[in-house]
Amino acid sequence: AIENGDPVTVDLSAYLDNTDVQDLTSASIDASNILTIAIENGAAVTVDLSSYLDNTDAQTIALNNTTNILTLGNGTAADTTVDLSGYVSTDDQNLTSATIDGSNILTIAIENGDPVTVDLSAYLDNTDVQDLTITGNILSLTGDATSVTLPTADGTETVVTAGADISVTGDGSAATPYVIANTRPDIFYPPSIAVDVSTTGTARTIDLHAEYLAQYGSPSVVSAGAPAAIPTYANNELYYYVTYFDPTVFANVSVDNVGVMTYDVIASPTDYNTLINVVFVAQ
Known part of the structure; x- marks a missing residue:
């Protein structure tokens, strides 16, 4: 198991010639990264692994038990391979299993022999702490020159x-x-209001928007479950139109952009009834 890398298993069976019965007496790696495998009735084999550790990133290690190729993954660099075919012994024995547990202990089980364990934890550099960061739309990995520009x-x-x-x-x-x-557009009539036309006069005004707010804000009757007030628009959120007025009663009718209507009363209606029609349109 390698820090920041995938756990690996190594099958060493290909390195035994299977010509006799013997025990694997020991396997160890020293501080110089020298792997030594001692075989009963056979010569010890050593392999210098130090050149294959770059100690700069998350590494992986794998052994192909068919080709006898040991592969060390170097993170951002190219993988390193070692051909171990020359280290096969000349005796008869079967390697039944080789595993590395979560504590970085390599266990080698030999047919007709006692298992051998090797503590590999000392060979991990434990110094590579990588951070994934994003700046704007640039995704980067600490210790890696590669970055990804997101769309x-x-x-x-x-x-x-x-x-x-x-x-x-x-x-x-x-x-x-x-x-x-x-x-x-949202088009609606404002509420009805009384206009005093009992006398004539000029430049009279009515704030149509203020009258609208007063009646919509405090309805006389509200149905069950309805809000107490009717939603309203601000005076600058509406367009104001006078679609009709009685020309025998009114003259010089106009309305400004905040809803104030100006008008002249030129005569009282003969039947006490007259009309001014106003329309509001939401902007």
């Missing part, structure tokens, strides 16, 4: 489709965000 959202990732009475403008980018608008 920048430009609105093309999302499709916004206009529908009936709805329009969509913009492309969703920061420079041109989506704007969704109602193409059928």
Whole structure:
């Protein structure tokens, strides 16, 4: 098991010639990274592994028991391989298993012999702490020159489709965000109000928006479960229209952009009844 790398298993059976019965007496790795394997009735074999450890990143180690190739993964560098074919002994014995546990202990089990364990923990550098960071849209790994530039959202990732009475403008980018608008405006009549036309006069005014707020804000009767007040628009959120007025009673009728209507009363209605029709349109 290698820090920051995948655990590996090593099958050493290919290195035994299987011509006799003998025990593997010991296997060890010293501080100079020299692997020594001692075989009963056979010559000890040593392998110098120090050149295959770069101690700079997360490493992996693997052995192909068919080709006798030992592979050391060097993280960002190219893998290093070692051909161990020349270290095969000339005796008769079977290697039944070789495993490395979570404590970095290599256990080699030999047919007709006692298992041998080797503590590999001293050969791990334990100094490689890597951090994954992102700056803007750049993803980087500490200790690795490689970085990944992530795509920048430009609105093309999302499709916004206009529908009936709805329009969509913009492309969703920061420079041109989506704007969704109602193409059928909110049109409504303001509440009815009394206009004094009992006498004539000029430049009279009525704040249509203020009258609208007063009646919508405090309805005389509310149905069960309804909010106490009706939602309203601010005076600069509406367009104001006078669609009709009685020309025998009113003259010089106008309305400004905040809903104040100005008018003259030129005569009293003969039947005490007259009309001014006003429409509000949400902007």
